[in-house]
Amino acid sequence: MSSTAALPTRTDLPVYDSARRGWRVAEEARALWSYRALVYELVIRDIKVRYKRSVLGIFWTMLAPLLNMIALTLVFSALLRQQIENYPVYFLTGSLFWAFFAQTTSSAALQTQDSNETAKRIYVPRSVFVASAVGVGLVNLGLSLVPLLVLVVATGFPIYATWLFLPVSILIATAFAAGVSLLLFTFASRFSDVREMYLVLVQTWFFLTPIVYHPSIVPPRYRFALWANPMYYLVQTFRKPIYDGVLPSPGLLAASTAFAVVVLATGWNYFCRRVDSFAYRT
């Protein structure tokens, strides 16, 4: 003890004690918050790296959904012969939203490898990697709203005041995407085929959700499939303010919020309970 007396005693030092365990769900949340700078850096890195060596750069993000939309509009308006007024706006709104969800969740599943390499060598709360996947998705969603706006203006479609509701629908969608991402990340760190399986699943899910078609074309006896699909409520919550110029009904809003909250809570809880075991897998 004499040696400690010789040194200036510092009481402000952080103490890590493996035996003292708090409530994990709160512990991980605190850790994530204190590493928010890393989330920011990872998002920046991802975006910079993606566009640094491409000629079109950031415009590609905006151009890609537009080209995609043109192709699909041609195909589906001919094929389905639907009576959807201003189909390009209808479709693009849905598909941007879907792209956000699909991109975010599958990149979270993909993050597992990369994050293992990092988290094996330095302490970093693993939720940082999921958060950065969500962050990248949000940036891309924000960028893809530009071509949507261009399309709306170009086709003479009105810009409703209900666009102002978008932050709320995006928040709900983010919570849902984050929840699914956490679940996928946890599964994918255990099994390497989860990502491939999910990519197939997400493809099917896309067609089960009214993105290219209108929900009214679903025959009544198959409606339950829509009602059981959380993405149905989420996409409607996102699309209504842009396409219909109305706020989502309280029932719709309640359904999408409920799905988002439940999935996020389940994902976060599951992730936090498994987070210690990640380091044991090499």
Next chain:
Amino acid sequence: MTAIRLENVSVRYRIPRERIKTLKEYAIRHFTKRVVYDDFEALREVNLEIEPGETVGIVGRNGAGKSTLLRLIARILRPTEGRVVVVGKTAPLLELGLGLHGELTGRENVLLQGALLGFTRAEMKRRLDRIVAFAELEEFIDAPMRTYSTGMAARLAFSVATDVDPDILLVDEALAVGDERFQLKCHDRMEAFRRAGKTVLLVSHALAQVRQNCRRAVWIHGGRVARDGDVHEVTEAYHLWSVETALAAAAATGGGA
């Protein structure tokens, strides 16, 4: 107050006897009840106390558990059994290439590395000039990292890790970076660390390096602390043992031939 304390620490990795990597395979095995695990004890009942200001060398052959020990202290891994207490901020001397991205510039990489170490962007920007100066990379800092040599990348990583001013520095065989002059600078910085009352843990195969930097050494063998004490005694014992085992192995293969 002790800087690092390990009480009866064991780390057991559970390894499936046949590596089951996919969910499909797992599901099949699960139903047929054929998932068999082996326990691999990377560390067994390790007790260790390190006081603030000590520079301790960790030696031992590959797979002895040195890196697992470092991971426990860096709180990357939680012990299967026992207790780890660490007082103060730890920073690992990042291994080569961790988190460094070739497409990003040196400057962008420094900010990213800082964030990995838990710092904010503003804090890192304040430190940036000093880090770059120490790494002697002023002219290249805005060039993409892919144009750097291995030595340059290592210098940058070292500068970041030692500039962030941790209370405990964890070094995993990363000191052999750059040319001789830079090695000397690294040595000076470790020395300054020690004088400032900081704790340094140095895992290395280079016994000369351990002797040069540490007064105390711990020899880990088979997941246990084989020896702990004066650096010369411990490294000497380890060296002797290594030579003997090598000779025995040579004799065995020589006899077989």
